[in-house]
Amino acid sequence: MLPLADLPRFPLLDGPSPLQPLHRFSEALGNRAEVWIKREDLLPLAFGGNKLRNLEFLVGRALADGADTLVTSGRRWSNHCRLTAAAGARAGLGVHLVLGGPPRPDDGPNVQLERLLGATIHVAPTGDRADREALVGDVTAALRSAGRRPFMIEVGGSGVTGAVGQVLAGQELVEQARKRAAEPHSLIVPSATGGTQAGLLWGLRDAGCVARVIGVAVAQPPDELRARVAAILDGLADLTGAEPPAEAIEVNADHLAPGYGRRNGAAKEATELLARTEGILVDPIYTAKALAGLIGLVRNGELDGRRVVFWHAGGTPGLFEPLDD
Numbered sequence: 001m002l003p004l005a006d007l008p009r010f011p012l013l014d015g016p017s018p019l020q021p022l023h024r025f026s027e028a029l030g031n032r033a034e035v036w037i038k039r040e041d042l043l044p045l046a047f048g049g050n051k052l053r054n055l056e057f058l059v060g061r062a063l064a065d066g067a068d069t070l071v072t073s074g075r076r077w078s079n080h081c082r083l084t085a086a087a088g089a090r091a092g093l094g095v096h097l098v099l100g101g102p103p104r105p106d107d108g109p110n111v112q113l114e115r116l117l118g119a120t121i122h123v124a125p126t127g128d129r130a131d132r133e134a135l136v137g138d139v140t141a142a143l144r145s146a147g148r149r150p151f152m153i154e155v156g157g158s159g160v161t162g163a164v165g166q167v168l169a170g171q172e173l174v175e176q177a178r179k180r181a182a183e184p185h186s187l188i189v190p191s192a193t194g195g196t197q198a199g200l201l202w203g204l205r206d207a208g209c210v211a212r213v214i215g216v217a218v219a220q221p222p223d224e225l226r227a228r229v230a231a232i233l234d235g236l237a238d239l240t241g242a243e244p245p246a247e248a249i250e251v252n253a254d255h256l257a258p259g260y261g262r263r264n265g266a267a268k269e270a271t272e273l274l275a276r277t278e279g280i281l282v283d284p285i286y287t288a289k290a291l292a293g294l295i296g297l298v299r300n301g302e303l304d305g306r307r308v309v310f311w312h313a314g315g316t317p318g319l320f321e322p323l324d325d
């Protein structure tokens, strides 16, 4: 068992996110699979999203360490950055966000929301990760010399501390599904830095659920993503003293093209199908691509007769983000 009770945690949630059956969506796919949805998009702060789970433990750690400012980084559409701004506001901490460049003439929706939430925004001169990381170093040094106590959160909040929040999410899903006699055969999750996928896999296995956890790659090639997930599982093993799951890490890379933060046709079709059968919205960067992955697996017969949970990880403001098509 994880020593979760010993880990510092700052509460940001308000009970479990809903688990709902998607009757009309399943019917539109010929009722070949019974599709359910886990509504992480309905978590309570700043348009919701899965990263609030990570932030409960990251902000908890920051407060325990005596920090007064959160510093994190990401792309301009980062949900993790927006939710860090929200969590910092809730905890009374300063927030500095370092975003990939180049600077744009107008703020997109996520940046507008981050400013509204009181965060300070720094934009790197280019989109290169090295430039962004150098700027993170400069911002942190400047904060220290101004007498502040910054706490660094890695990209996506997806180190081991953050992944603990996803472990709890996996356990929560199993408990909800069992209460409704609806334990899934598979879970389909958008996967970028791999922290969500790793934490959910651990949480499911810890709760004795053998469902497949299929990460739909949206940012990194499958080998790199698998290595990231494996590294986070190893970190959870170190933290808990338990063995990591021995099985292969499942990655579906069918919707990676044309690249991170770029639209594809299958994701657009998936978005319209869910919107027009269920009234639920997904975003083009993460969740629409995962949903397209799910539809592909249903259509090729891999999920015939199975109950499958679509992990709606959030990302709603991404619907309005200007993206290169």
Ligand SMILES: Cc1ncc(COP(=O)(O)O)c(C=O)c1O
Pocket (backbone or CB within 6 Å): 049, 050, 051, 078, 079, 080, 156, 158, 190, 191, 192, 193, 194, 195, 196, 197, 286, 287, 313, 314, 315
């Ligand atoms: C809406 C949404 N879905 C999925 C992901 C991917 O999560 P991870 O980075 O843990 O793989 C993210 C990451 O930012 C996200 O914002």
